[in-house]
Amino acid sequence: MRGLRDGTTGTHAGMPATTTTRAATGTATALARANVALVKYWGKRDEERNLPAVGSISLTLDGLEAVATVTVAERPNERPRFRQNGAAVTGLAGERMASFLDRLAGARDANVPCADVEANFPVGAGLASSAAIFCAVTTAALSALGRRVDLETLSALARQGSGSAARSVFGGLVEWRRGSAADGSDSTAHQLLPESAWDLALLVAITSEGMKGTASRDAMRHVANTSPLYAGWLAAQEDDLAGMRRAIAARDLGEVGRIAEENCLRMHATSFAARPPVFFWSPATLAAMDEVRRVRADGVGAFFTIDAGPQVKVLCARDDAGAVAARLAAVPGVLRVLRSGPGAGVEMAQGEPPWS
Ligand code: PMV
Numbered sequence: 001m002r003g004l005r006d007g008t009t010g011t012h013a014g015m016p017a018t019t020t021t022r023a024a025t026g027t028a029t030a031l032a033r034a035n036v037a038l039v040k041y042w043g044k045r046d047e048e049r050n051l052p053a054v055g056s057i058s059l060t061l062d063g064l065e066a067v068a069t070v071t072v073a074e075r076p077n078e079r080p081r082f083r084q085n086g087a088a089v090t091g092l093a094g095e096r097m098a099s100f101l102d103r104l105a106g107a108r109d110a111n112v113p114c115a116d117v118e119a120n121f122p123v124g125a126g127l128a129s130s131a132a133i134f135c136a137v138t139t140a141a142l143s144a145l146g147r148r149v150d151l152e153t154l155s156a157l158a159r160q161g162s163g164s165a166a167r168s169v170f171g172g173l174v175e176w177r178r179g180s181a182a183d184g185s186d187s188t189a190h191q192l193l194p195e196s197a198w199d200l201a202l203l204v205a206i207t208s209e210g211m212k213g214t215a216s217r218d219a220m221r222h223v224a225n226t227s228p229l230y231a232g233w234l235a236a237q238e239d240d241l242a243g244m245r246r247a248i249a250a251r252d253l254g255e256v257g258r259i260a261e262e263n264c265l266r267m268h269a270t271s272f273a274a275r276p277p278v279f280f281w282s283p284a285t286l287a288a289m290d291e292v293r294r295v296r297a298d299g300v301g302a303f304f305t306i307d308a309g310p311q312v313k314v315l316c317a318r319d320d321a322g323a324v325a326a327r328l329a330a331v332p333g334v335l336r337v338l339r340s341g342p343g344a345g346v347e348m349a350q351g352e353p354p355w356s
Helices: 091-105 129-144 151-161 216-226 230-249 253-272 283-297 318-329
Strands: 027-039 044-046 056-073 082-084 112-119 173-176 189-193 200-206 302-305 312-317 336-340 347-350
Touching (some): 027 253, 027 302, 151 189, 253 302
Antiparallel strands (some): 027 056, 027 347, 056 173, 302 312
């Protein structure tokens, strides 16, 4: 497999223009990893184009992988457009994937891309599975369609499937810019620090294996429309982004962790204040957060963040990962603890990479 160790992509060439440089290969397979936001994306400035109301910064996660095979077949076909871990995905999620694939293929293409995805971690449980899935599908689809794009354009295209997928194109610590262009051409991700640059660990305390109650996209729309705290969230984000960039450049774990916890709590506060309120936490979520504070009181640098689900993600130094994981595993209600750390960007498993 060819990894993207280097996030340097050159000048952004506009979006979503792609060029065809060779005949479609018919099938291609790509592997992408989930990511966890340390400064969160929460709210959109354009629903149609899936443009974020705020910038965000994330860590791409080693070992939490989605592998997507996209096959371009002639119409009509019997194949389901989207299969996940061997089962056809129907309903809204299936339709969403089909229209995303059609958009990537473009109207001029009579062939229909179909996606087969295998994820090695719980899907739809607040573990950024959509980031890994849409990043892998976008990459495999472009390759199967014979398209060439630069990495920032790949990120802009993946973003249209799921916002956070824009960040999984790159490894390590990644920023996705809000951008201000109406067409979204400047809302792309880039790498802040390669995955090899900092010995971090990211532990995921799983408190529920089930699907989350509210999809991120529905929750953020509801919160933006009804929460009186949403304006405060928007107002505070630039400071968090600037502070996080500085802390990452300085490899200052305490500062990265402080900003990540505050940003996470502010995001969840907007949800508690929505009408009706949205709660992603369970009692075990709170217990795990408490344990992280106790670990810190014992002198170990560990910091939590939580997305649109009940799992608690904990950032610490790689050397402390074993001890922190054992503390989290002992928390009542924590079912298991996944161990991860900085992971690489999207890779091809089969077929030509679509990036030049
Ligand atoms: O990419 P989406 O539409 O699943 O939204 C992700 C939202 C959060 O996970 C809560 C925050 C983030 O930046 O990943």
